[in-house]
Amino acid sequence: MTPQQISVVKKTWALAEPLGDTVTVLFYGRLFELDPSLRSLFRKDMQEQGRSLRTMIGMVVGGLDDPDKLAGALAASGRRHVTYRVENRHYDTVREALLWTLNQALREIYTAEVRDAWIATYNMMADTMKAAAAEVATPEVA
Incomplete structure (x- = not known):
């Protein structure tokens, strides 16, 4: 990720995060609309799940300046x-x-630059998480 992308993600999360439950209600509503089968993966109270999601995103956004530490957490x-x-x-x-x-949350602030910065952030996060998951799911053969 570029320093500009990191700056864009931090600035836009600072605008979206205070919306709190609104953001998570939008997110989970859309997630379950896209794939209703995902609902069965969530056992927590959805307000608690929403807080967990916001905490996770905040951790990622806050960790973008220290990618090694962030990689371990991810x-x-x-x-x-x-x-x-x-x-x-x-x-x-x-x-x-x-x-x-x-x-939805950022409206006119959500530009192509913002979208691309969040895609870069999300892809970095997801790639790190998937690689770690693969190590657990597929033990090394000696």
């Missing part, structure tokens, strides 16, 4: 997501729901 999250039955294909649906949500 890898741990990717390994945990194996136990939640998250599959690689789900990451694409989550990306689509996140981008749609940001578009």
Whole structure:
């Protein structure tokens, strides 16, 4: 990611995050609209799940300046997501729901530059999580 992309993501998250439950209601509504089968993966109260989502995004956004530390946290999250039955294909649906949500929340601020910066952020996050999940799901053969 470029320094400009990091700056854009930080600035736009600072605008979207205070919307709190509105953002997460939009996100999960869109996620379940795109793939209703994903609803069964969520066992928590959805308000609690929403807080977890915002915490995760905040952790990612806050960690963009320290990619090595962020990679470790994302890898741990990717390994945990194996136990939640998250599959690689789900990451694409989550990306689509996140981008749609940001578009709804940011409105006219959601430009192509903003979209591209969030795509870069999300792809970095998802790639790190999927790689860690693959290590758990597919043990090395000696």
